Amino acid sequence: MTDVRTDLSAHLSATGVEGDLAELLLKIAASCVDIRKVVSGGALAGALGASGNVNVQDEEQKKLDVISNDILTDNLLALPLVAGVASEEMDNCQPAKHDGGKFLVLFDPLDGSSNIDINAPVGTIFSVLAAPSGEITDAAFLQDGRKQLAAGYVLYGGQTMLVLTTGSGVAGFTLSLDGQWLLTHADIKISPDTKEFAINMSNQRHWAEGVQTYVAGCLQGAEGGRGKNFNMRWVAAMVADVHRIMMRGGVFLYPWDKREPNKPGKLRLMYEGNPMSFLVEQAGGKSTTDGRNAILDVTPTQLHQRVPVILGSANEIEEIAACCGV
Template identity: 70%
Template sequence: MTRPSLDAHIAALDVDDGLESVLTVVARTCAEISRVVAGGALVGAMGASGRMNVQDEEQKKLDVITDDMLTQALLACPAIAGVASEEKDKAQIASNPGGAYLALFDPLDGSSNIDINAPVGTIVSVLKSPSATPVEADFLQPGRRQVAALYAVYGPQTMLVLTTGAGVKGFTLAQDGQWFLTHDAIAISPETREFAINVSNQRHWAEGVQRYVEGLLKGADGPRGKNFNMRWVAAMVADVHRILMRGGVFIYPWDSREPNKPGKLRLMYEGNPMALLVEQAGGKATTDGVQPILDVQPEQLHQRIPVALGSANEIDALAAA
């Protein structure tokens, strides 16, 4: 059986040559990142870098390496007008004007998993640029304006999951560095028996989230009348990948330890691209069970939000809790 390649899929999309080139550059760079991640200690990529990022988080060496790889590759693409990374304070504008697209990315989501050899990934959002010489405010577009969203997950197999607004497809990386279609028309079941949340923080959540999770934990003896399994990988890209593959719900809510912060995850680098993928796969993606993430008007490049996404019926149950 001959599987379609990602290159062939991109070439067949009803998009312009500029977006084709952006997606091709991202896919090629993710394949290169996969090799670096797999090399680990053998290529000197393990451990802390000794630097802090704009989020006041200690950067791993791989955070820095992968951020540099994506930034350099995208800024060298003529279709790119500018890029923004979770790891950098400000957006970077391409030196050669004329690009039509903006790319925002989390170069290595879940980097705390690196030292234990658990899954990590790359998340990318693509927007149209309002001008060939954008300013930082031009990046602050609601998620519904995304023209593409994708992630790569580096696990037992490396997979790239992509949407350009017409469904979701998954591609697996072959040994020769090419991506081939392995998951066509990915769809999230509206029903699930799995949920992903860090229950150790339960006492800090808002009352509605606590009631919802308490109902899940009571299983068949509780109001839901069925047993649930909890899953938590501590990398959004891995938890959302599981949802896209077999259903489920992922929640990273507001909590009272930092009451002035609306959430932990970043709207532009994590919330928006994952929300587009989840909605395109038939699920729901909200800040609180009600407000769609894709409708949030960004106010800051590194804005944080609460996240609840996955199987539609469970998001509705959270909203009603």
């Protein structure tokens, strides 16, 4: 007998997500199929290498950054339901030319740009908010993470996967060979305990004391106070590192460090911190900026605001908090 799987549209309907929000999420998912086609083409599609431009983050844009951003922006602004979009690759938000849109969409169109030219995993991260009445400016997007209506990511890896929450748990979908998003992970839960951590060890000397203490305890292994051996993983794409946590537990740390002490962190609150924290919390994990403050409770003041990010298995986040003196 052929195994008949639920597709994304049917899953949304079955879980009470219908009408306008369902239509929007299906459009985002379809846009990510378009991005996957360009990513998979790589050099054959002439999509590798630098674009010659620098974005608002003062980072060199890759050609695929620009292409992915254009796909999402054009597709979403053509949808009457969308009042405006904001992207890591654009200086300011872009309001729709039509009136009456209900939703705002923020996205990192291609997370993990440093992986593009070496054919390592990359992905798309997105967040959906309710649009306020009146003119759509950057200020309209400055809503705390707990106001998200939906969030998710697409991982362009060995399989292309969409991981999505609308506030009632987390589900995972795999893109079939004929272009359908099929439900393969109905109720993703993050194990509360783990033996894996993900961090860029090259920055160790710059971390605050609490993070130094935590990582040192992991590195001591079974002979140390933690009493177990840890593995370290680092893919250099937040989507891939968070997806690993979703599938088998773990923690991801991109903490504050003293290289640029006046900057609160490296990752962007609106495009990375909030959507990933929403997903992690919905899967039973925890997220924090410093062991004390939840990322989803941060009040945004800038569209491209940065924050430290620590998230993953709940019990391990508690251990990190203890090391940070919380």
